[in-house]
Amino acid sequence: MIAKMKKLTFLVYYKEYEQFLEKLRDLGVVHIFTKSQGLAENQELQDSVRLAARYAAAIKFLQGTGVAADKHEGDVAKGEETLSLLTDLQNRQQQLVHRKQMVEKEISQLEPWGNFEYDNIKRLKAAGYDVNFYICSEKQFRDEWVDMFNATIINKVGSKIYFITVTPGSESPELEVEYAKLPETSLDNLKSSVENIEKECNDVDEKIKSLAQSSVADLEAAQKKIYSEIEFSKVVLTGDSLADNKLVLLEGWVPEVKSDDVKSFMDTQGAYYEISNPTPDDNVPILFNNDRFSRLFEPIIRLYMLPKYNELDLTPFFAPFFMLFFGLCLGDTGYGAFMVLAVAIYRMVSKNISASMKPILTLVQILGASTMVCGLLTGTCFGFNLYDIQVPFIQSMKEAISLDNKQMFNLSLILGGVQIIFGMMLKAVNQTIQLGFKYAVGTIGWIFVILSSALAFAGAMEMGGTVHMALVVIGLLMAYLYNSPGKNVFVNIGLGLWDSYNMATGLLGDILSYVRLFALGLSGGILASVFNSLAAGMSPDNIIAGPIVMVLIFLIGHSINIFMNVLGAMVHPMRLTFVEFFKNAGYEGGGKEYSPFKK
Numbered sequence: 054m055i056a057k058m059k060k061l062t063f064l065v066y067y068k069e070y071e072q073f074l075e076k077l078r079d080l081g082v083v084h085i086f087t088k089s090q091g092l093a094e095n096q097e098l099q100d101s102v103r104l105a106a107r108y109a110a111a112i113k114f115l116q117g118t119g120v121a122a123d124k125h126e127g128d129v130a131k132g133e134e135t136l137s138l139l140t141d142l143q144n145r146q147q148q149l150v151h152r153k154q155m156v157e158k159e160i161s162q163l164e165p166w167g168n169f170e171y172d173n174i175k176r177l178k179a180a181g182y183d184v185n186f187y188i189c190s191e192k193q194f195r196d197e198w199v200d201m202f203n204a205t206i207i208n209k210v211g212s213k214i215y216f217i218t219v220t221p222g223s224e225s226p227e228l229e230v231e232y233a234k235l236p237e238t239s240l241d242n243l244k245s246s247v248e249n250i251e252k253e254c255n256d257v258d259e260k261i262k263s264l265a266q267s268s269v270a271d272l273e274a275a276q277k278k279i280y281s282e283i284e285f286s287k288v289v290l291t292g293d294s295l296a297d298n299k300l301v302l303l304e305g306w307v308p309e310v311k312s313d314d315v316k317s318f319m320d321t322q323g324a325y326y327e328i329s330n331p332t333p334d335d336n337v338p339i340l341f342n343n344d345r346f347s348r349l350f351e352p353i354i355r356l357y358m359l360p361k362y363n364e365l366d367l368t369p370f371f372a373p374f375f376m377l378f379f380g381l382c383l384g385d386t387g388y389g390a391f392m393v394l395a396v397a398i399y400r401m402v403s404k405n406i407s408a409s410m411k412p413i414l415t416l417v418q419i420l421g422a423s424t425m426v427c428g429l430l431t432g433t434c435f436g437f438n439l440y441d442i443q444v445p446f447i448q449s450m451k452e453a454i455s456l457d458n459k460q461m462f463n464l465s466l467i468l469g470g471v472q473i474i475f476g477m478m479l480k481a482v483n484q485t486i487q488l489g490f491k492y493a494v495g496t497i498g499w500i501f502v503i504l505s506s507a508l509a510f511a512g513a514m515e516m517g518g519t520v521h522m523a524l525v526v527i528g529l530l531m532a533y534l535y536n537s538p539g540k541n542v543f544v545n546i547g548l549g550l551w552d553s554y555n556m557a558t559g560l561l562g563d564i565l566s567y568v569r570l571f572a573l574g575l576s577g578g579i580l581a582s583v584f585n586s587l588a589a590g591m592s593p594d595n596i597i598a599g600p601i602v603m604v605l606i607f608l609i610g611h612s613i614n615i616f617m618n619v620l621g622a623m624v625h626p627m628r629l630t631f632v633e634f635f636k637n638a639g640y641e642g643g644g645k646e647y648s649p650f651k652k
Contacts, residue, residue, distance in 0.1 A: 055366045056342040057309035058647075060335060062302070064325040070301045073324060074288055074650075080318050081651030083305040084338045085288050101283045108132075108276035111139050115265040115272070123267055127274025135268040136275065139261070146257050153250045159236040160243045165208045165215045166233075168240040177219070185218045189230035202226045281652050288650055306331075306338050306647070337362035340647035347372050349416040357631050358642035365483050367640055371630050374472050378629060379420045380427030381465070382622035384574030385581060387435035388615055389424025392417055424622075430456045430464075431574070435611060436581030462571045469567025472629075473560065473637045474504055480639035491538045496639075498531025499556060563633045569625050577618040584610030 061083060065073045077083055116122070166186065174184050194214050198204035202218035209215070215233075218226050236243065288303075307315050312328055319326040331337045339359045341351055347369040354360075354368050383389065396418045400406065406414070432440040432455055440451040456464065477500050484493035505524035509516040536548050587610060592603040635642075 127270035132271035132275025359644035378626035380423030386428030392421030476637035495536030501528030
């Protein structure tokens with residue numbers, strides 16, 4: 054269910070505005086919708102956003118080093134220092150990488166010429182001789198260059214010839230081949246430079262790893278501080294200036310149960326305030342107030358969208374169906390028991406389970422328990438049939454609850470019909486709450502028609518009998534004549550005909566969608582039995598190797614099957630909930646979650 058909210062209006066003197074917001078943030082219960090208009094032009098806010106992005110990138114970078122971070126209370130000041138130090142180290146790392154690439158490029162240029170001291174070239178030049186380096190193909194090289202320019206071949210690499218010429222300074226050759234401009238150092242010096250650069254890179258890497266181990270928590274603390282400042286700035290900019298910018302108007306929302314705390318707080322402040330009920334046009338934030346069981350399924354409805362404030366929260370209504378549908382889709386008692394036991398062992402072994410993780414683990418166990426119960430309908434346990442065991446208790450359970458494939462198929466359709474009719478009932482309730490009872494009359498009429506026909510088909514009343522026809526006629530009159538209050542009767546009849554077409558086509562398709570409950574359970578059971586057959590058939594006839602191969606095939610096969618079927622058992626019930634159930638329940642959604650302004 055959705056918690057009741059109160060609308061708060063504050064009117065604050067502009068000089069006291071930021072001080073007032075600091076105290077309001079310390080209170081930590083008021084939700085304020087921040088506006089986007091004007092935020093992009095605020096330079097201070099944009100600088101904070103960019104700084105937050107730098108912190109996020111730094112944390113991601115350090116976590117990507119693969120070094121386990123120490124767990125401790127983060128220090129904001131140390132986090133700020135870490136960001137500056139890490140930035141310097143990253144810049145130094147980039148410089149070293151670039152420098153190493155340049156040196157390695159020079160090494161590749163110099164390697165074909167061999168290792169020589171460039172000082173010898175300088176001495177020749179000082180003595181009046183010019184040394185030039187050339188590269189050409191074997192076809193381009195001329196033997197006469199040896200006599201004319203003292204050409205000397207230094208190296209041959211493939212079809213390329215590397216040669217030099219030594220000529221008097223006044224007789225430099227002009228050869229139509231590639232001229233090689235080499236670095237003015239030796240190959241040994243360049244290789245030594247690479248080794249030094251690599252040592253510096255290793256030193257920088259070690260410092261970065263040290264930061265990854267000791268300073269991630271500090272960066273996260275500093276990041277949280279920046280996020281808090283960003284949210285504060287957004288709220289500051291959200292206020293509307295009045296009375297020649299002397300007053301600032303701000304609106305917020307608070308849960309009704311917290312309104313007395315806000316009233317007590319505001320009575321101590323020198324600001325005007327007003328607490329009122331929301332109007333139908335207000336965009337009220339959503340705070341769930343469900344029971345312990347329904348609360349476990351709130352993450353599922355969040356995957357779709359939150360309800361509007363003035364409509365029903367469907368979480369308590371789809372939760373039992375979702376649990377049952379998951380069990381039918383997975384449909385194996387052994388798999389369900391594995392889920393329950395695996396989570397129980399994880400809870401016992403793990404020492405640091407977050408508060409947000411605990412409800413998810415409980416949900417997994419509930420879904421596993423549902424799977425265990427639903428698996429008893431077919432007797433499937435890790436691909437084996439439990440009801441093949443000739444034990445009196447198991448055989449009596451088989452007679453009591455066992456269903457064959459035809460019965461499971463019919464059960465899927467019946468559950469689909471029940472959920473769709475239930476959704477239509479919720480739609481009528483929703484229309485009554487939002488618009489008034491008269492707007493729900495048309496929906497109630499269709500419920501009469503569908504429900505009476507379903508009961509007649511099930512044998513609860515005579516199909517086409519007096520009671521059945523009376524309910525159908527009453528329902529059609531309600532659906533045709535009162536489906537849109539306030540409009541012309543002929544318009545209502547036309548809309549009724551259109552609704553009839555949608556009902557005839559859409560309702561059948563919606564119900565048939567629930568066949569997937571039967572199909573997924575059946576396919577998962579067949580695949581499990583196939584892996585059992587493979588484990589038995591492919592194991593060698595050896596007293597040692599045989600059992601080992603059988604167990605490996607069994608474990609690998611069922612691991613694959615559990616993964617695939619658990620995924621399907623989550624996705625398809627979600628599809629039935631979000632499409633068939635929500636559509637027939639008239640669910641609109643679009644609400645924004647309650648997020649109080651706090652540190």
